[in-house]
Amino acid sequence: xxxxxxxxxxxxxxxxxxxxxxxxxxxxxxxxxxxxxxxxxxxxxxxxxxxxxxxxxxxxxxxxxxxxxxxxxxxxxxxxxxxxxxxxxxxxxxxxxxxxxxxxxxxxxxxxxxxxxxxxxxxxxxxxxxxxxxxxxxxxxxxxxxxxxxxxxxxxxxxxxxxxxxxxxxxxxxxxxxxxxxxxxxxxxxxxxxxxxxxxxxxxxxxxxxxxxxxxxxxxxxxxxxxxxxxxxxxxxxxxxxxxxxxxxxxxxxxxxxxxxxxxxxxxxxxxxxxxxxxxxxxxxxxxxxxxxxxxxxxxxxxxxxxxxxxxxxxxxxxxxxxxxxxxxxxxxxxxxxxxxxxxxxxxxxxxxxxxxxxxxxxxxxxxxxxxxxxxxxxxxxxxxxxxxxxxxxxxxxxxxxxxxxxxxxxxxxxxxxxxxxxxxxxxxxxxxxxxxxxxxxxxxxxxxxxxxxxxxxxxxxxxxxxxxxxxxxxxxxxxxxxxxxxxxxxxxxxxxxxxxxxxxxxxxxxxxxxxxxxxxxxxxxxx
Ligand SMILES: Cc1ncc(COP(=O)(O)O)c(C=O)c1O
Numbered sequence: 001x002x003x004x005x006x007x008x009x010x011x012x013x014x015x016x017x018x019x020x021x022x023x024x025x026x027x028x029x030x031x032x033x034x035x036x037x038x039x040x041x042x043x044x045x046x047x048x049x050x051x052x053x054x055x056x057x058x059x060x061x062x063x064x065x066x067x068x069x070x071x072x073x074x075x076x077x078x079x080x081x082x083x084x085x086x087x088x089x090x091x092x093x094x095x096x097x098x099x100x101x102x103x104x105x106x107x108x109x110x111x112x113x114x115x116x117x118x119x120x121x122x123x124x125x126x127x128x129x130x131x132x133x134x135x136x137x138x139x140x141x142x143x144x145x146x147x148x149x150x151x152x153x154x155x156x157x158x159x160x161x162x163x164x165x166x167x168x169x170x171x172x173x174x175x176x177x178x179x180x181x182x183x184x185x186x187x188x189x190x191x192x193x194x195x196x197x198x199x200x201x202x203x204x205x206x207x208x209x210x211x212x213x214x215x216x217x218x219x220x221x222x223x224x225x226x227x228x229x230x231x232x233x234x235x236x237x238x239x240x241x242x243x244x245x246x247x248x249x250x251x252x253x254x255x256x257x258x259x260x261x262x263x264x265x266x267x268x269x270x271x272x273x274x275x276x277x278x279x280x281x282x283x284x285x286x287x288x289x290x291x292x293x294x295x296x297x298x299x300x301x302x303x304x305x306x307x308x309x310x311x312x313x314x315x316x317x318x319x320x321x322x323x324x325x326x327x328x329x330x331x332x333x334x335x336x337x338x339x340x341x342x343x344x345x346x347x348x349x350x351x352x353x354x355x356x357x358x359x360x361x362x363x364x365x366x367x368x369x370x371x372x373x374x375x376x377x378x379x380x381x382x383x384x385x386x387x388x389x390x391x392x393x394x395x396x397x398x399x400x401x402x403x404x405x406x407x408x409x410x411x412x413x414x415x416x417x418x419x420x421x422x423x424x425x426x427x428x429x430x431x432x433x434x435x436x437x438x439x440x441x442x443x444x445x446x447x448x449x450x451x452x453x454x455x456x457x458x459x460x461x462x463x464x465x466x467x468x469x470x471x472x473x474x475x476x477x478x479x480x481x482x483x484x485x486x487x488x489x490x491x492x493x494x495x496x497x498x499x500x501x502x503x504x505x506x507x508x509x510x511x512x513x514x515x516x517x518x519x520x521x522x523x524x525x526x527x528x
Contacts, residue, residue: 051335051336051338051342051343051417052334052335052336052417052418052420052421052448052449053335053336053343053421053447053448054421054422054425054448056307056447057304057445057446057447059270059304059305059306059307060306062304062443062445065443066443066454066457066460068441069441069442069443069454069457069460070457070460070461070462070479072441074456074478074479074482075440075441075442075455075528076456076482076485076486076528077482077485077486077489077524077527077528078527078528081489081527082485082489085485085488085489085492085527086120086488088492089120089121089488089491089492092137092139093121093123093135093137093139094137095124095135095136095137096121096122096123096124096135096136096137097121099124099136100121100122100124101121103122110122113148115145115148115498115499117145117487117488117491117496117497117499117500119484119485119487119488120488123135123491123496124136128143128155128156129154129155129156130154130155130156130157130506130508131143131154131155131506131508131509131510131513132155133155133496139494140494141491141494141495141496142494142495142496142513142516142517142520143155143496144451144495144496144497144498144502144503144504144505144517145496145497145498145504146504146505146506147360148355148498148504149300149329149330149334149355149356149498149504150354150355150356150357150358150359150360150364151359151360151506152333152334152356152359152407152411152416152417152420152449152506152507153359153360153407153410153411153414153416153506153507153508154506154507154508154509155360155506155508156360157359157407157410157507159406159409159410160359160360160361160403160406160407160410163402163403163405163406164361164399164402164403164406167181167398167399167402168399171398172398173397173398173399174394174397174398174399175397175398176393179397179398179401181398181401181402181405182201182396182398182401184401184405185199185201185357185401185404185405185408186198186199186201188405188408188409189353189357189366189368189408190368192333192337192338192339192342192408193328193332193337193338193339193341193342193351193368194338194341194342194347195326195341195347195348195349195350195351195368195369195370196351196368196369197368197369197370197371197374198368198369198370198371198374198375199353199366199367199368199374200366200367200368200374200377200379200390200396201363201365201366201395201396201400201401202363202365202366202367202390202392202395202396203363203365203392203394203395204234204354204363204364204365205233205234205327205329205352205353205354205355205364205365206233206234206235206236206365207234207365207390207392207395208329208352208353208354208365208366208367209233209234209236209239209292209327209329209352210234210236210238210239210390211367211377211388211390212290212292212325212350212352212367212369213225213238213239213289213290213292213325214388214389214390215350215367215369215373215374215376215377215388215390216289216290216323216325216349216350216373217289217290217388218376218386218387218388219289219323219373219376219388220287220288220289220290220321220322220323222286222287222288222289222322223263223286223289224263224264224265224282224285224286224287224288224289225238225263225264225265225288225289225290225291225292226265226266226267226275226278226279226282226288226290226291226292226322227239227241227242227264227265227266227267227291227292227293228246228266228267228268228269228291228292228293228294228297228298229242229245229246229247229248229266229267229268229269229298230242230243230244230245230246230269230298230299230302230303230459231243231292231293231294231297231298231299231327232244232294232298232299233292233294233327233352234329237256237257237260237261238260238261238263238264239264239292240252240253240256240261241253241261241264241266242264242266244298244299244459245459245461245463245469245476246266246268246269246298246303246463246464247266247268247463247464247465247469248463248469249261249266251469265278265282268464269297269298269303269305269309270297270303270305270306270309272309272312272313272316275291275313275316276316279291279316279319279320279322280320282320283320287320287321287322288320288321288322289322289323290317290322290323290324290325290349290350291313291316291317291322291323291324291325292325292327293310293313293324293325293326293327294326294327294330294331295310295326295327295328295331295335295339295340295341295344295346296330296331296335296340296447296450297309299459300330300331300447300450300502301447301450301452302452302454302459302460302501302502303459303460304445304447307344310326310340310344310346311344311345311346314346314347314348317349323348323349323350323373324346324348324349324350325348325349325350325351325352326339326340326341326348326350326351326352327352328340328341328351328352328353329352329353329354329355329365330355330450332351332353332354332355332356332357333356333357333408333411333417334356334417334420334448334449334450334504335417335447335448336417336418336448337408337411337412337417339351348369349369349370349373350367350368350369350370350373351367351368351369352365352366352367352368353365353366353367353368354366356407356411357404358400358401358403358404358407359403359404359406359407359408359410360403360407361399361400361403361404361407362399362400363392363394363395363397363399363400364400364404365395367390376388377390379391411507414507416506416507417448417449419507419509420448420449420505420506420507420509421448421449421505423449423505423506423509423510423511423513423514424446424447424448424449424450424451424503424505425446426511426514427446427451427503427505427509427514427517427518428444428445428446428451430514430515430517430518430521431444431451431453431518431521432444434518434521434522434525435525438525438526438528440455440525440528442454442455442525443457449504449505449506450502450504451502451503451504451505452501452502452503453497453501453502453503454501455482455483455486455500455501456479456480456482456483456486456500456501457479458476458479458480458482458483458501459501461475461476461479483499483500483501484500485500486500486501486524487499487500487501488500489524489527490520490521490524493520493521493523493524494520495517495520495521495524
């Protein structure tokens with residue numbers, strides 16, 4: 001690939017799953033229904049050892065740097081450099097451009113993923129392997145999007161693919177009846193996650209959040225749900241509320257009736273006193289069914305929580321009789337096989353899983369939790385008990401379950417969360433060095449394998465009151481555009497990011513891959 005980067009493109013030997021040691025297990029399509037050694041009490045010691053967050057960032061210092069970033073003028077790609085970046089796409093991505101134009105006639109906006117890079121037009125990918133993506137024009141990129149998070153092992157790892165292929169030969173992707181892999185995946189998750197005694201698979205993280213909220217309402221017989229403002233919990237009617245930016249309430253709730261969000265409330269992150277006030281207020285009006293949060297902080301730690309926040313929320317939930325729901329769609333298995341709950345030593349009542357749960361294969365969603373609560377999700381046509389109704393024709397299909405099970409085995413065998421976290425540390429350290437050397441206001445930090453690179457700070461604007469929100473509208477638009485331009489410049493230098501501001505690392509990110517990436521980031525930052 002001829003990228004804008006002055007450093008040479010990474011060699012294929014630096015990738016990817018092919019450089020991983022071979023799997024000792026030969027996947028079978030018809031696993032025996034072994035108990036898997038998964039009884040919770042048999043594996044209690046796993047939880048402590050499987051965290052992949054070597055150090056929690058100094059969040060107080062980070063918030064000072066965020067404030068400094070958004071209180072000074074933006075530092076975008078220079079106006080004289082941006083045309084060169086955009087020219088790169090015209091000169092090197094003709095195939096993607098053609099496909100994007102066709103897509104725009106049959107797909108709204110020509111793109112179906114909300115995190116997809118689409119400035120100046122979406123790239124069409126032909127090959128994904130390990131740490132790299134290759135587009136239809138043959139350009140090769142280092143992949144820090146990692147499909148939005150699920151491919152902790154890197155893209156398309158052979159150990160998972162071979163197990164999936166074997167299953168497809170024997171029973172195809174779906175039967176609608178019980179399959180051994182459903183049981184084995186559930187056993188595996190229960191073994192690792194302290195708060196998961198039982199698991200119910202669903203079709204996506206969004207579905208699982210909806211189900212968890214319904215389950216909490218069923219169990220507590222209460223209505224109100226408090227989320228931490230700015231968090232993303234999928235696109236269900238009730239949770240497109242206070243999304244991405246705290247205290248923005250129904251700002252994005254287009255097409256959603258007021259009644260759908262009438263029992264959703266939000267609280268600022270890191271403000272246990274405000275949460276207490278809301279819980280107290282709710283107690284006088286029928287109580288709170290659940291507090292729902294992303295345990296690293298809204299938007300995968302874009303606004304990171306202080307180390308003690310989750311424990312404070314746990315204590316408040318106990319005091320007010322609300323269930324605590326951890327949305328571990330991102331942190332599930334990335335934070336370690338025990339999730340963020342094992343890292344923090346805080347056990348939620350319910351856990352929502354997605355993404356890594358099925359190793360990057362479709363239908364990634366599940367609710368896990370305490371047995372007495374989970375029993376209100378009893379499935380099947382014979383049940384007469386009071387239950388929270390959830391379901392899905394394709395949920396818990398053998399394809400998703402075989403992929404998830406073998407992805408988890410592979411993650412255990414290779415310590416993928418730990419290896420990915422080390423790559424995240426290396427990437428963050430390198431980014432900090434570049435930022436410091438070039439005197440830029442940007443902020444780089446990581447929580448294990450989730451690396452944040454705040455250049456425009458658009459998601460860090462202070463929107464904590466209506467007045468501030470109104471005042472910052474234009475500023476937010478400008479900063480969002482800057483983030484898009486940064487994303488485009490990264491791409492033109494062979495780097496795919498999550499919307500220009502987040503980087504997921506994986507097992508496939510060797511030191512060589514990370515160092516190659518850092519050279520490219522340095523080239524981009526030279527253009528600012
Ligand atoms: C924390 C969190 N919860 C829920 C979801 C929704 O999951 P899905 O996209 O599978 O519906 C996401 C998706 O990015 C997420 O990051």
